[in-house]
Amino acid sequence: MELTRRDAVVALAAIGVGVGGGGVVLQSGYFDEDGVDGRGTPDSAPDPDVDPVGHSLALAEVLYPAKLNITDEFVETYVLARSQDDDTYRAEMLSGLETLDAAAHQQHGEGYPALTEAERNEILHGFGLEDAAPNPDPDGDLRGRIRYYLIDEFLYALYTSPTGGKLVGTENPVGHPGGLQSYQRGSPE
Amino acid sequence: MSTDTAGATVDRSPSARVDVCVIGSGPAGALAAYSLASDGHDVVIIEAGERFEPEPSDRRHRMEKFLRPPYDWADVWNMGGQRDAYTSSGPLHYPLNTTRVKGVGGTSLHWLGLVPRLHEKDFEMASRYGLGVDWPIDYEDVQPYYATAEQAMGVAGGTDNPFAPPRAEPFPLEPFPPSHSDTRFEDACETLDIELHSIPNARNSEPYDDRSRCIGYGTCDPVCPSGAKYTADVHVRKAETEGARVIDRVPVQRLEHDSTGETVEAAVYATPDGATHRQEARAFVVACGAIETPRLLLLSTSEQYPDGLANSSGVVGHYLMEHPFAGTFAVAADPTRQGHIGFMTSESHQFYDHDEPAPGSMKLEFLNDAGPDPVELALDDGGWGDDLLTHVRRRYGSELAIGALVEQLPAYENRVTLDHDRTDDHGNPVPDIHWDVGDHAIETMRRAHDIQRRIYLAMDDVRITGRTDPRDPGVARHPMGTTRMGEDPDESVVNARLRAHDLDNLYVASSSVFPTGGAMNPTLTIAALALKAADHIDTAL
Numbered sequence: 001m002e003l004t005r006r007d008a009v010v011a012l013a014a015i016g017v018g019v020g021g022g023g024v025v026l027q028s029g030y031f032d033e034d035g036v037d038g039r040g041t042p043d044s045a046p047d048p049d050v051d052p053v054g055h056s057l058a059l060a061e062v063l064y065p066a067k068l069n070i071t072d073e074f075v076e077t078y079v080l081a082r083s084q085d086d087d088t089y090r091a092e093m094l095s096g097l098e099t100l101d102a103a104a105h106q107q108h109g110e111g112y113p114a115l116t117e118a119e120r121n122e123i124l125h126g127f128g129l130e131d132a133a134p135n136p137d138p139d140g141d142l143r144g145r146i147r148y149y150l151i152d153e154f155l156y157a158l159y160t161s162p163t164g165g166k167l168v169g170t171e172n173p174v175g176h177p178g179g180l181q182s183y184q185r186g187s188p189e
Numbered sequence: 190m191s192t193d194t195a196g197a198t199v200d201r202s203p204s205a206r207v208d209v210c211v212i213g214s215g216p217a218g219a220l221a222a223y224s225l226a227s228d229g230h231d232v233v234i235i236e237a238g239e240r241f242e243p244e245p246s247d248r249r250h251r252m253e254k255f256l257r258p259p260y261d262w263a264d265v266w267n268m269g270g271q272r273d274a275y276t277s278s279g280p281l282h283y284p285l286n287t288t289r290v291k292g293v294g295g296t297s298l299h300w301l302g303l304v305p306r307l308h309e310k311d312f313e314m315a316s317r318y319g320l321g322v323d324w325p326i327d328y329e330d331v332q333p334y335y336a337t338a339e340q341a342m343g344v345a346g347g348t349d350n351p352f353a354p355p356r357a358e359p360f361p362l363e364p365f366p367p368s369h370s371d372t373r374f375e376d377a378c379e380t381l382d383i384e385l386h387s388i389p390n391a392r393n394s395e396p397y398d399d400r401s402r403c404i405g406y407g408t409c410d411p412v413c414p415s416g417a418k419y420t421a422d423v424h425v426r427k428a429e430t431e432g433a434r435v436i437d438r439v440p441v442q443r444l445e446h447d448s449t450g451e452t453v454e455a456a457v458y459a460t461p462d463g464a465t466h467r468q469e470a471r472a473f474v475v476a477c478g479a480i481e482t483p484r485l486l487l488l489s490t491s492e493q494y495p496d497g498l499a500n501s502s503g504v505v506g507h508y509l510m511e512h513p514f515a516g517t518f519a520v521a522a523d524p525t526r527q528g529h530i531g532f533m534t535s536e537s538h539q540f541y542d543h544d545e546p547a548p549g550s551m552k553l554e555f556l557n558d559a560g561p562d563p564v565e566l567a568l569d570d571g572g573w574g575d576d577l578l579t580h581v582r583r584r585y586g587s588e589l590a591i592g593a594l595v596e597q598l599p600a601y602e603n604r605v606t607l608d609h610d611r612t613d614d615h616g617n618p619v620p621d622i623h624w625d626v627g628d629h630a631i632e633t634m635r636r637a638h639d640i641q642r643r644i645y646l647a648m649d650d651v652r653i654t655g656r657t658d659p660r661d662p663g664v665a666r667h668p669m670g671t672t673r674m675g676e677d678p679d680e681s682v683v684n685a686r687l688r689a690h691d692l693d694n695l696y697v698a699s700s701s702v703f704p705t706g707g708a709m710n711p712t713l714t715i716a717a718l719a720l721k722a723a724d725h726i727d728t729a730l
Binding site (some may be wrong): 013015021062064121124131132134136138148151153155158160164165167168169172175176177179181182184185 | 259394402565
């Protein structure tokens, strides 16, 4: 099973985020502006070693089930459109990815995407992110914000999409506008 | 002028004296305002809450808030805080801020959207059973307004209900077909001689009134992103097209009457900058729901009305009724296809009309959204990856639920009063809800549980997992009865024309006028009575 760009568009549409016609273009330098939104050190520049799409893909590979093949296009479409739609999301996402990357460098001497999946998974546990559920505070401490803006964000996109729904037995999960046919059927088509 | 939170300048000053001032913009206020504006009257609608964007993208963002922790139901439509503070001092907690919504569209912004009519017996409880009171009007008086309300909202319904009350007009929209789980329940019910049928939905089964058909988001309550579910902001906009003016974010503080005490002169409202203003009108419609309507009257004391405006009877706030909910839950051995849609497609009204006084009326509901959703399970667990997938798979997809709304008799002790020890953001005493369930409802819920249990026992490979507690049931979020209709001014607040006994130009459009509550979702009856009130006001002006 594959998560494609179309899945990203579907997931974004369900939230209310539009994707520009003709495809999403990775705007070079888009993340180079001061996007940390006043948190922590307002004058610090984004870490140039953190590629939002590449780092998000590395994170999604840990968050999503192993059987899912997550395409670059899915992550690129989803992450960029969300970032363009919401300044706070962009800033918090970057901040969260930078935090994970810093921990990766500290513990393994390499950036987050370069680690094995097991190492990437361990870094998430190291922050206690499993304990930030079920009520992460998007305005609270670092752990709560990473949980809300990164972990929950990707899980929400998956489990309200038809691809994610099919993994658990529904082609029309809550949050997805799957039409009026599926509820009458006894099984997915 | 005052500014809104975005900093834009909005004119919230009162209009010159208008024909009708409508207070509240839920289905009651919106439909009354639209009807009166269409009749050529000069109408102002005053709404305590804000005007929300009707755009699908805004509604989808609200849906995301509903589905993602840490947010919850009240966050969807910005309910809570000191503006909405309340006390619940009765034996059972009354969850007021997940019951109503303040804003243009009112509580219909978050409602489920079921719109059955009351039955004839609901209007004649005292005559038929020696219970409660009779309405001063009967089903035939309301019937034409039911039909108008169904056309206005866009109701999808069928003629397959053998227990339905009389109707002369067809539904404007075809009913939604039964769901997969409906067919499973139907097979079991057939062996028990229980008949299922469609349930009227204020939801587009096909495009209607420039609104989309339902496309299956599954989050009808608290928010429909597609606009297929009817919300009363539709008729607020239609009223504006007919010349009505809407002022939002301006909670009415009190109503003021003239020196005779027989005529309301003005609604005093507060703008966001803290100033107060007087909107004068020839007639006033209080359409604030069954909690805020009596509250406004109780806050409007004067020398002539020391116990609250229009309260010479002393019953304003009393006889609060709800629809207690009786549910039985089960799991099946195979997938039950829940959560594809968020509304019911089948019910049974077989146990609604009864010969003996008790058990009372009940409406059986067959849910299509039983159990937790995949996203709810995924975000509450804490885990991720394959472990999370295993968890969600184990918990989602096999649940079933049969519900029932039951009738609660009017009891004087169930009431809304003012809590003078607690104030809202304008220094007004908050509402205090004192509510208990009562023996008639408990007996009816026990009967409902018995029927639900028998249905599950007639199904293969289904195991009952639990049920609600009749002594501490949930409520359906249908408050009613607190400014009831009646012929006797000593026992009621408004007459058969929905006009206050005490004042010649004060009308009430709300579930607060219901003398009995039946066991049907109240909104269609609210809408019908609002249209009836508008007709009476039109005649009077």
